[in-house]
Amino acid sequence: MDDSHSSLFNLGILDTLTQDELHEILDSYNAFCNATQSLLGGAGDLSYGAQFVSHVHTLCKHGLESLVRDHFLRVLEETFERNGASRFWRHFVPYADFVDLNKNDDINIDEDEIESVLYNALEEISLEKQYQEKCLLILVHALQSFKDQMSEEKHDFEAERNYLTSKYQWIVSSVLMATLPRVFPVILHWYFKRRLEELSTIMDGEFTDDVSQNKDGMDLDEKGKICNEDGEMDVDECYSNRRFSENSRLVKNIGKVVLDLRSLGFTSMAEDAYASAIFLLLKAKVYNVAGDDFRSSILQSIQSWIQAVPLQFLHALLVYLGDSVSYESTSSGLKSPLAPQPSSFCPGIDTPSESLVRWKLRLEYFAYETLQDLRIAKLFEIIVDYPDSSPAIEDLKLCLEYTGQHSKLVESFISALRYRLLTAGASTNDILHQYVSTIKALRTIDPAGVFLEAVGEPIRDYLRGRRDTIKCIVTMLTDGTGGSSSASGNPGDSLLEELNRDEEIQENFGIDDDFNTDDRQAWINATRWQPDPVEADPLKGSRNQRKVDILGMIVGIIGSKDQLVHEYRTMLAEKLLNKSDYDIDSEIRTLELLKIHFGESSLQKCEIMLNDLIGSKRVNTNIKATISQPSQSSVEVEDNAISMDKIAATIISSNFWPPIQDEPLNLPEHVDQLLSDYAKRFSEIKTPRKLQWKKSLGTVKLELQFEDRVVEFTVAPVLASIIMKFQDQTSWTSKNLAAAIGIPVDVLNKRINFWISKGIISESPGGDSPDHVYTIMENMGETSKNGGGNGIPQDLLGGDEEEDGSVASVENQLLKEMTVYEKFILGMLTNFGNMALDRIHNTLKMFCVADPPYDKSLQQLQSFLSGLVSEEKLELRDGVYFLKK
């Protein structure tokens, strides 16, 4: 372009040129070309300089200045491409394979070799470049001196020089960039990573030394200083200098590499490389520190580490670069717009430069984010050991405040829950426990409960589908120890605690309300107001209603407190009926707490139940008082004398108690007699009322005397009746025994296992009939003789005792409910052949109006139906259900 332009321009002048002049131009141009060639080609030999200058002058005289410039630059570019760039890249050719390999691992790389190659290559190319720059300067001087000769006025030397050098820089970087091999950034990255690691081990060592010194040393000031550094940027000079001197060699090395790279136009690539190396290092550090230990807060130490290692390094590097940049700016003045601005940083003065502050922010954000991601990924585990892991929760809270990525937490945690907790394998107790911990933990992170709302939803939905949820909740509410199966920790305690806490809160609320009338307090409250987080769903009500209330959220699972109260009543009944004393203090306390939460009226029946117990105690004492003096004789005092004061009755108002499972049972005669006497007394005292015994309920304390031992038991009346039959007759067939006691044979066979397992009764197949024969074992010798089979029934027993429930459990009621549905479904399918899910659902809704009416969701029905399908009762084809034939 320039060429054509100048030729056009010169067309007019062409005529005026004489033959001589033309010759002169041609000659000197040829000579100039040769001189240029030899000047640039000659390694470091500037001897052609003088000759070169004169040719330039000649050409300039003829107005061919631009031609000179362009030609020179073109030759310069060619030379650089040939000598500089290609040679430079040739250094890295052997490592071209590392492009892919290096990302995963860098095992078989000769580290030092690469490093020295990098150093050599950089040095070589820098030399080449410096030489070329010198040549360029000669040209500049030549041009300048010509101008000076031509006119007396002073020309702007700087402008000429800047123009050419920037042109040259541009040539250099474009040539390099155009021929850049893929391996180079990788090598750079790897180099910085390695250097940094080296540096960090040195600094880390010092850092931990410092810290440990501070920790056990007396120098509290020093320690305070470290802490200060987190907040403020004043790097203690001697502190850094000491370290700086030790590491200056390393930092200088790095600094030189950065500088070289920068002068080659790789400014941004170099920065990328060391930035990513720093981030990698930081990430590794965070992972290393954070690990799987949730019991301590690590944010502080990571911050100190950032302060101590990467920031120190950057500080040093920037100081070093700052030095050289200021030099560079006087020598070349070139600066890529992508480069950071270290030139504003004055070495020696410890006010943090802007770029250092930016680095600090970047690093901290990165550290927070890394830690946050790490913690979020492990949130499930963290919450599992919640009370212990609260430091980790606190860390996470801080991180989230910084990064604001709460939604990440919600998403990841929900998917973790789905995957790990809400599965058929997890026991309801564990799920509830985790739910409570989640509530508590998230309450720390987010007091407004917005994220809790989102996270809790799937748990609640899932728990609703579990049948024993209510039972577990009530167990947790009332006592932790009685909780079924494998409750990890004791979740019950936590809920009971919560109940207590709730009471305290309510007390406090009263005070709060009084204060609120105070204007000043209102003002304080107003100033404390914070907006909801952005993620808040405006449909879910304002923050006041969203007050995080564990009990409320638990009850929310069930849907209504009525069901919970119902279950509580069932469990309470069970517990009260099995009490042999009238000690109900703890039950009263629990009830009172529940009343605070659920209201008096809903727990009225439970209160009556407790009152029944209190009343029973009184009546019992009364009856015994009337009986003890007058007529011992009325009760036949036999050899196995049981007097009435051995009896303690629990008198219940059956209207208010849950349905009680009463099995018919024949008690031993004298016991029966005793009971009816007791009943008689009762009706004497409470005249219009009569006592009806539920003979199968309650407990019996027994003392069995054998020839060689005495054993005590506390058992159910059925078991007592069984064993007492053996007083008169040492051996019974199961049929006869069942008839005598008045229970079905199969029940007897099941129940008697208890005594068999205790080694008190032995079982043998009857000779002529399918009956079993049970015999009492009078002494231990006999037991051990027949004891071969004793191990097994012992095991069987564990499950058996569970069935002793005196009250129809809510679970059984549910089971009954589901059988009703099953029968309905089978019925409708019999008559309609096949039905789609919707139709079954609607039909059930329409016609299944039993007590309780059908109230399941479509999903629940679907899962129930798929259960029936797997039981091979139904078949599902094309979305339609059939009866399995």
Next chain:
Amino acid sequence: MATINVHTEAGQDNIAPSKQSLPPPKSVDSQSVLRRLQSELMALMMGGDSGISAFPEEDNILCWKGTITGSKETVFEGTEYKLSLSFPNEYPFKAPKVKFDTTCFHPNVDLHGNICLDILQDKWSSAYDVRTILLSIQSLLGEPNISSPLNPQAAQLWSNQEEYRKMVEKYKSPAA
């Protein structure tokens, strides 16, 4: 045991709503029919009688579909018959109309499915319910009343059980 429980429950069900709700006199009829049929449905579902079943159609509790399978050791063994039952508004004081939907080769059933059974006509009593109706029809299959046949051909053939069985097989729908 379970059956008894359910029966008593169903009984309570009957009583409980009538105690608490005093519906306006006009709707008493339909209300009580509804309730009666619902409790009958519950009893039928929970009763577990084998070989008989019935269920209301989707939107109308007065129209039921029933299913009867032939009793063992009769010529009808292994067959299944669909019926439709439609209850009058005056139920249980009037008998429901019961028809075979599938063709039934039987002396007391005509080709349109109409049934000649005394308790469905003049001997109806409000003590009967869906279950007893279905049981009666089921037993009618094995013990026809030859004296007053609706299907004379069937009545004639009844004496020859083997031939009769063939007829039954012929009418048996392939799907059943």
